[in-house]
Amino acid sequence: MEHPDNVVLVIFGASGDLTSRKLVPALFSLKCQKLLPSGFAIVGSGRSSFTEDGFREKMRSAILSAHRDRNPDPGMIQEFLKLIYYVTMDSSVAETYSRLREKLDLLNSSKATGYNYIFYMATPPVLYEVISTNLAKAGLADQTAGFRRFIIEKPFGYDLASAQNLTRKLHGLISEKQIYRIDHYLGKETVQNILVTRFANGIFEPLWNRNYIHRVEITSAENIGVEERGGYYDSSGALRDMVQNHLLMMVGLTAMEPPSSLESDAIRNEILKVFQSLQPLQVSDVPKQVLRGQYVESRISGERIPGYRSEKGVSPASRTETYVAMKFYVNNWRWGGVPFYIRTGKRLPVKVTEIVIHFKRTPHHLFQRNEGSGNSNKLIMRIQPDEGMLLNFDMKEPGSGFNTKNVDMDLRYSSLADVRLPAAYERLLFDVMLGDSTLFSRDDVVETAWRFLEPVLDVWKNDPAIKLYGYPAGTWGPDVADNLVDGCGLTWRYPCNNLAEEGEFCEL
Numbered sequence: 018m019e020h021p022d023n024v025v026l027v028i029f030g031a032s033g034d035l036t037s038r039k040l041v042p043a044l045f046s047l048k049c050q051k052l053l054p055s056g057f058a059i060v061g062s063g064r065s066s067f068t069e070d071g072f073r074e075k076m077r078s079a080i081l082s083a084h085r086d087r088n089p090d091p092g093m094i095q096e097f098l099k100l101i102y103y104v105t106m107d108s109s110v111a112e113t114y115s116r117l118r119e120k121l122d123l124l125n126s127s128k129a130t131g132y133n134y135i136f137y138m139a140t141p142p143v144l145y146e147v148i149s150t151n152l153a154k155a156g157l158a159d160q161t162a163g164f165r166r167f168i169i170e171k172p173f174g175y176d177l178a179s180a181q182n183l184t185r186k187l188h189g190l191i192s193e194k195q196i197y198r199i200d201h202y203l204g205k206e207t208v209q210n211i212l213v214t215r216f217a218n219g220i221f222e223p224l225w226n227r228n229y230i231h232r233v234e235i236t237s238a239e240n241i242g243v244e245e246r247g248g249y250y251d252s253s254g255a256l257r258d259m260v261q262n263h264l265l266m267m268v269g270l271t272a273m274e275p276p277s278s279l280e281s282d283a284i285r286n287e288i289l290k291v292f293q294s295l296q297p298l299q300v301s302d303v304p305k306q307v308l309r310g311q312y313v314e315s316r317i318s319g320e321r322i323p324g325y326r327s328e329k330g331v332s333p334a335s336r337t338e339t340y341v342a343m344k345f346y347v348n349n350w351r352w353g354g355v356p357f358y359i360r361t362g363k364r365l366p367v368k369v370t371e372i373v374i375h376f377k378r379t380p381h382h383l384f385q386r387n388e389g390s391g392n393s394n395k396l397i398m399r400i401q402p403d404e405g406m407l408l409n410f411d412m413k414e415p416g417s418g419f420n421t422k423n424v425d426m427d428l429r430y431s432s433l434a435d436v437r438l439p440a441a442y443e444r445l446l447f448d449v450m451l452g453d454s455t456l457f458s459r460d461d462v463v464e465t466a467w468r469f470l471e472p473v474l475d476v477w478k479n480d481p482a483i484k485l486y487g488y489p490a491g492t493w494g495p496d497v498a499d500n501l502v503d504g505c506g507l508t509w510r511y512p513c514n515n516l517a518e519e520g521e522f523c524e525l
Contacts, residue, residue: 021450023056024133025124029108030140031061041076042083043442048097056128062104072103108148114155132163146186153190168197171262177467184460197449198458202263204441207404211270226351234358234373235267238365247330254337259361265466272347281455292465296346303476310340312364315489315520322490339363340494344501364490366516370400373510405429489520496522
C-alpha cells in the first residue's frame with residue numbers, strides 16, 4: 018500500500034464532537050495499522066482552554082469509547098497520544114494564527130514534516146471562509162514549501178448562490194486541487210463497492226439500464242431525532258443536510274457510466290454527467306414529486322417521544338422538514354424513463370441506509386407464489402448498518418407443483434472473519450494524506466447538485482400552500498409517501514414495521 022508523506026494535521030474546532038467521536042479514533046486506527054507516516058502530528062485548535070496534557074486525556078477517553086469493543090493496547094494509545102498537540106486560539110481572529118504558526122514551525126523542526134499541512138475545518142460552515150482567509154494571511158495556505166490541503170465538512174453552502182460564492186472566495190486563496198469537500202458516506206465500503214459490483218462483474222452491468230430496471234430506490238433513515246443539533250438543524254433541514262450531498266452522491270455512483278480509469282477526475286467527471294442529466298424540476302413539479310414531513314410526538318415502547326417542535330433550539334412554529342421523499346428522472350440513454358426515488362428522515366423506525374435496484378418483472382407469470390402475485394427481483398446494497406449486499410429472487414418450494422417462494426442471497430461484510438471493515442473516516446483521512454481526491458466532491462459537482470434542488474428550496478420558501486406533513490416519531494414518515502411510487506400496489510421498501518404505539522398523521 019502506498020505510504021503518505023510526512024504531514025501535520027491541524028483540526029479547527031478540535032474540542033467538538035466530530036473530533037472525539039470520529040477523527041481521532043480513525044487516526045488511532047491508522048496508527049495501529051502502521052499507515053501513518055513516520056513524521057506525523059495532530060494539532061488541535063479551538064477557543065476552549067486546554068493544556069496539551071488535558072487535551073490528550075480528552076482524546077484518550079475518546080479512543081477508549083470509540084474502540085471499547087476492540088480492547089485497544091494501552092501502550093499503543095500512549096504512543097499515539099504523544100503525536101497530539103493543542104493550541105488555544107480563536108479561529109475568527111487573524112492575530113491568533115501566529116500561535117499556530119509557531120507550533121507548526123516547532124513540529125516541522127522536530128518531526129521533519131516538510132512543511133506539509135492538512136487543515137481540517139470541523140467547525141460551523143460560516144467559518145470556512147474565515148479560517149481559509151486567516152491561514153492565507155498567516156502565510157500558511159501557499160505551497161511554496163510543502164503541500165497545503167483543506168478538508169471542508171458539509172454543508173458546502175446553503176443554496177446555489179452561497180455555494181458559488183464560497184467557491185469563488187476559496188479559489189481566490191487556494192486552488193481547487195487543494196480543497197477536499199468531505200462526505201463520510203463515500204468512505205463506506207459498500208458505497209465504494211457500487212463501482213466494483215457494476216464494473217467488475219459481467220452479470221450486473223448488462224442489466225444496469227432502462228431495459229431491465231423498473232426503478233431505483235435510495236433510503237437513508239435515522240431512528241434518532243435532532244438531539245443537541247436543534248439550532249443548526251432548524252436552519253438547515255433534511256434537504257440541505259442529507260439530500261444535496263449524501264443521497265445525490267449515491268445517485269451519481271449508482272447511475273454513472275463506466276469511467277475511463279480509476280483516476281479521481283475520471284470518476285468525478287462521470288458523476289457530474291449524471292447530475293447534468295437530472296431532469297430539471299419545474300415549479301409545478303415540486304408538489305407532485307417532492308414531499309416533506311416533520312416528526313410529531315408519539316409513544317414508543319411506553320416512552321413518550323417529543324415532536325420536533327419541542328426539541329431544544331427549535332422554533333415552536335418551525336416549518337423545517339425532518340423528512341424528504343423525492344421522485345425524479347435521469348434523462349440519458351441508459352436511464353430514460355426510469356424513476357429514481359430517494360428519501361431520508363429523522364425519528365424513523367430504524368437506522369438504515371440502502372440502495373435498492375428493482376428489476377422489471379418477467380413478462381409472463383408462469384408460477385404461483387404462496388405469498389400472492391409475483392414479485393420483482395431486487396438487488397439491495399446496504400450501506401449501514403451491517404454493510405453488505407442482498408439479492409432477492411424466487412425459488413421453487415420443495416414438493417409437488419411449481420409453487421415459488423421469495424428468498425435472499427445475503428452477503429454481510431461482518432461474515433468475512435479475516436477482513437476488518439474500516440471506518441469511513443479512516444479511508445477518507447488516509448486518502449487526503451495521499452492526495453487522492455476520488456471520494457471528495459468537486460466544485461462543479463456540488464454546484465450542479467444545488468442547481469437541481471434550487472426549485473424545491475424556492476417553492477418551499479415562497480409558497481405557503483405547500484404541505485408539510487406531520488408523522489408520528491417511530492413511523493416511516495408521512496402516510497402519503499407511497500403515493501409518490503408509480504404503479505398499482507407498489508410502495509417503498511420497509512425493512513421493519515412502524516414502532517409508534519400512538520400518534521397521528523396530520524398536516525402541520
